Amino acid sequence: GDHDLEVYRDQLAELDRDAARGLIRPAEAAEARAEIARRILRLGNADITGKTSGRAASVTARLVATVAVLAVPLVSWGFYSQIGSPDLPSQPLSERLAKNPADSSVDELVARAEAHLAANPSDGR
Structure with missing residues (x-):
């Protein structure tokens, strides 16, 4: 300009x-x-x-x-x-993890595996 x-x-x-x-x-x-x-x-x-x-x-x-x-x-x-x-009502994590794994979503299965590894760190199965 x-x-x-x-x-x-x-x-x-x-x-x-x-x-x-x-x-x-x-x-x-x-x-x-x-x-x-x-x-x-x-x-x-x-x-x-x-x-x-x-x-x-x-x-x-x-x-x-x-x-x-x-x-x-x-x-x-x-x-x-x-x-x-x-x-x-909201469901606590423990109740959701207690369901049958076949009925669980992928997110719930991952949360279950994480909770198991947190409780048993030496269990790498």
Whole structure:
């Protein structure tokens, strides 16, 4: 942005010098000035558009993040209230480990093995 503006200003200064020396006709100098002015205006419009869209993207990103932060716990709570069993009493680990191993989940089997090794560290079977 700023670098491009400096380039256009240098082009205008060079154009003025060339016109003063008579290297370029006045009509051609006027056309060149108009073209450089158009480029400067285009550059200014691009900067304004870029800043506006950057702000809009930032606001959109914040809005999406806020909705996600609020939606995840609410949706989770909704699923748990429909599918979960909040009224069941908690079961101590010893009761869960006393079940038949064939009826146990992988997590329960791992917990059973860990409890056995904690009680019998020399038993590596």
